[in-house]
Amino acid sequence: MLAYLYGPGKHDEHFDPHLVASFDGFAPDPGRDPAASLKQLEQVLDLRVNQRGRRRLKNHVWHCPVSLDPDERILSDEEWGEVARRVVAAVGLAEPGDPDGCRWIAVRHDPRHIHIMATIVRGDLRGARLHNDAQRAQDECRQIEKELGLRQLNPGDKTAAKRPTSAETHKAERLGRPEPVRLQLRDQVRRAVAGCQSEAEFFDRLAAAGLLVQRRVGPSGDTLGYSVADPDDRNAAGDPVYFPGSKLSPDLSLPRIRKRLGGGVRADGASAAEPGDPATGKARVPGSRAARARRDAAAAVDDATRTIEEGSEEDAAAQLVGAIEIIDVLAVRAPADTRAQLLSAARAFERASRSHVRAERSDNRAVRAAARQMLSSGYAGNRGEDGGVTAMLLSALILLVIASARWHSARSHAQQAAAANAAAEQLRAAYATVAARPMAAMAERGRSLPSPVRERQDAVIRAKLPEAAAGGSGGTGGSDWDALAATLAEAEAAGHDPAALLERARNRRELDSADSVTAVMVWRVRRIAKLSAAPEAKSEQPGISTRAEGPAAPTPAPGRQARNSRR
Numbered sequence: 001m002l003a004y005l006y007g008p009g010k011h012d013e014h015f016d017p018h019l020v021a022s023f024d025g026f027a028p029d030p031g032r033d034p035a036a037s038l039k040q041l042e043q044v045l046d047l048r049v050n051q052r053g054r055r056r057l058k059n060h061v062w063h064c065p066v067s068l069d070p071d072e073r074i075l076s077d078e079e080w081g082e083v084a085r086r087v088v089a090a091v092g093l094a095e096p097g098d099p100d101g102c103r104w105i106a107v108r109h110d111p112r113h114i115h116i117m118a119t120i121v122r123g124d125l126r127g128a129r130l131h132n133d134a135q136r137a138q139d140e141c142r143q144i145e146k147e148l149g150l151r152q153l154n155p156g157d158k159t160a161a162k163r164p165t166s167a168e169t170h171k172a173e174r175l176g177r178p179e180p181v182r183l184q185l186r187d188q189v190r191r192a193v194a195g196c197q198s199e200a201e202f203f204d205r206l207a208a209a210g211l212l213v214q215r216r217v218g219p220s221g222d223t224l225g226y227s228v229a230d231p232d233d234r235n236a237a238g239d240p241v242y243f244p245g246s247k248l249s250p251d252l253s254l255p256r257i258r259k260r261l262g263g264g265v266r267a268d269g270a271s272a273a274e275p276g277d278p279a280t281g282k283a284r285v286p287g288s289r290a291a292r293a294r295r296d297a298a299a300a301v302d303d304a305t306r307t308i309e310e311g312s313e314e315d316a317a318a319q320l321v322g323a324i325e326i327i328d329v330l331a332v333r334a335p336a337d338t339r340a341q342l343l344s345a346a347r348a349f350e351r352a353s354r355s356h357v358r359a360e361r362s363d364n365r366a367v368r369a370a371a372r373q374m375l376s377s378g379y380a381g382n383r384g385e386d387g388g389v390t391a392m393l394l395s396a397l398i399l400l401v402i403a404s405a406r407w408h409s410a411r412s413h414a415q416q417a418a419a420a421n422a423a424a425e426q427l428r429a430a431y432a433t434v435a436a437r438p439m440a441a442m443a444e445r446g447r448s449l450p451s452p453v454r455e456r457q458d459a460v461i462r463a464k465l466p467e468a469a470a471g472g473s474g475g476t477g478g479s480d481w482d483a484l485a486a487t488l489a490e491a492e493a494a495g496h497d498p499a500a501l502l503e504r505a506r507n508r509r510e511l512d513s514a515d516s517v518t519a520v521m522v523w524r525v526r527r528i529a530k531l532s533a534a535p536e537a538k539s540e541q542p543g544i545s546t547r548a549e550g551p552a553a554p555t556p557a558p559g560r561q562a563r564n565s566r567r
Contacts, residue, residue, distance in 0.1 A: 001061055002038045005107040005115050006030055017109035021081035023094055023118075027105055045103050048121040057127060062093065062102075062120050064137060067113035069151045080114050081106065083144055090140035091133040093118050100124050154414035159354050161186060161249040181233045181241070185211070186248040187343070189228060190350060191332055193257055194325035195372030199223075202257065212240050225254050251321070251354055260321065260368075287389060287533070290333075290380035294389040297326055297370035298527055301396040304367050308403045313411075317357040320404055322367030324353040327397065327423075329374045330390075335382045338430040345401075345426035351419035352404055357411070382434050388533025391435035392523040398427045399520065428515070435519075439483050441535050442522065446482030449489055457485040457498060461518070464502040468517045480518040487522050491529040501525055 006017045018031035027044055028036035049060050066083060068075065075083070084106035088094045094101030100123030108114045120128040138156065145152045164172075164180035172180045192205035206213050206228060216225040227242035235241050246253035251260075287295065304319035311319075327349055331342035380386035405420035446454070461468060461484060468481065488498040505524040526533055 001063060001117055002042060005109060005117065006038060009109070014109040015111075017107055018077075019105055020077045020108045020114060021084045021106040023101065023103045023105070027103075031107075031109075041105070045105065045117075045119050048103065048123060048125060049119050052121060052125055055125075057121060060119050060121060062104075062116075062118045062128075062130065062133075064091075064116045065113055066116065066141065070112065072112075072150050074111050075148075077108065079148070080108055084114060084116050086140055086144060087116060087137050088118065090136045092129055092136070093120070102128050154418050156415055157356060157413065159250060159356060160351060160415065161354075162247055181230050182243060182248065183347075185228055185230060185243055186252070186350075187347060189245060189248055189252050190324070190346075191328045193252070193260065194328040195368060195375045196261060197372070199258065199261060202261070212242070214242055223254065249350070249354075287385035288377075288380070290374070290377040291385045291389045291533070293370070293373040293377040294330075294380060294386075294393045295527055295533070297330075297367075297374055298389070298393040298396040298523070300366045300370040301326060301393065301400050302524070304364075305396070305400040305403050308400065308407050313357045315363070316407055317355065318364040319367060319400075320353040322364030322371070323397070323400055323404070324349050325368055325371035326374070326393075327427075329371045330393065330397075333374060333379050334390075334430075335379075337382060338433050341426045341430040341433075345423045345430070348419050348426060349401060349404075349423035352401070352408065352416045352423060355408065355411075355413050355416055383437070383534075385532060385534040387434050388438045388526075388535075391431060391438060392527055392533050394427055394431040394434060395520055395523045398424055398431060398515075401427060438534050439479065439519070439522070442483035442486045443479035444482075445535060446484070446486035446489075449485060453489050453492075454485055457488045457492075460488060460498045460502060461485065464499060464506055465517055465521065468521075478518070480516045480522065483522045484518045484525070486535070487525050487531065490531055490535070491525060494529060494531065496529050501529055504528060 008014050016031065019027060019029040028040045030036045030038050030041060046060075049056055064087065066087060084104075085096075088102075088104050089096055093104055102118045102120055102122055104116060104118030106114050106116045118128075120130065122128055135156075135158070142152065142155055144150075162182075164182045168180040168182055172178075188209050188211060189206065192202055192209060196202045196205065203213060203215075203226070210231065212229040212231055214227045214229075215223045216227070218224045225244060225246070227244045228248075229240035229242040231240065233241045244253075245257070250256065301323065304323055307319045308316040324346065327342065327346045331339060331346045334342045380390060382390060401420050401424045405417045405424065408414075408417040408420060446457075449457070458481075461481065488502065491501055492498050502521065502525060505521055505528055523533070525531070
């Protein structure tokens, strides 16, 4: 360890290695003192270790690097020395005024970090008590950040997935991989769970993804656990490197997956039957099977958002677990222009879906069924009806993720709230890509409405959406407002009462978290009224009434309209 701290580093990155603090302030410093050597420093640090004689501890070195954010100011040697003293005191190595504290040093060989190294034998030759030392060091660092005016990291709650080790990171760099295998396996296993109905299906999906799977089987023949490996990831002996599911993420252990699968998925989802089927009595919904699955997923996400905001803690936590499955499926079924953003959103929200609030007896079958239906319905593009319903689903997901961030913040889940906000940013970027074309087409329709129709829809919007009329995002005169006016006019032509329809959509939940209230209402009204999500695919606007007042008259069936038009 001393050779590394005072050496040039693996890539000659170490500069001017020297001590900034030590247990007594007089430890030899081979970096600044020509008369000092690494051997002398080793003997000083190992004095008490060697005094134990045959009872010498085998693993007696404690090491802790402490780093600054790259954008922070550079700390002085004196400040770094104080940081080191506070950390070793916090973890129980050497508390102030303890003459028997462990021997330690703090070495600085980079402007932005130090390494604290200690031998864990006290002056009374007992071993130091280091239980929960990592958490205590983190807690002290959060306090130091606050006092020194540095960027404050979010405190953890021990529910985060294990990070890649330095060895795994270096291996990925050496082999030219974009990231450590652990992260890739975590994503692949999580996607295999999305919408899954049984344990057998889960293991089949892992094999279909090209992963190597090892099951841990008990004497009874029951599967007790599992491990996965990337076929291209090998150790020095040429054997695959397996990762247990529980080491990839706490909620990917086999017992936790079984609890999730135990609830099943609803078999009576809205997409189970073809729209317009006389046997079901359902109204016709436009679009392909994939488009209809996403439309139904948007409804499930809206209901989940309401549960997060109004339900119990257990029910809300269950919806978060289910929502990550929808994001995962949407990501793997997304076209290339939004796939990277959705994959990033899924990876970020994975952290937000896990906390100490358990959801073992809560129902998230609706969102899990929506994820399964999306997965089985195939790929959907970002154009036409497919693109429109994708924007509809993304709009709903953004609200759900924002609601989850607020839910976590209210419970002081700082890391989960930050992860949810990061996921929301990625979802917004994907939404901007997908929604641009259909929203522009709807806005153009709104601007070209006959004056009586437009005035009637504007009055409805002002009455039912006062927050939009007040001048917020998507307010009067904006393109989102135009798109909503066109949507209400289209719904009116289809036989709906625009005011009642907007009232129904508005009462689904509070919209104070929406970036644009009117944009959210566009997609919600279109879903409730079963309108096409891609009006740009139509070359005309049949059936829009030009009357200035009174209820909308029923319009002929689409087939009869077409025949009259041809005449």
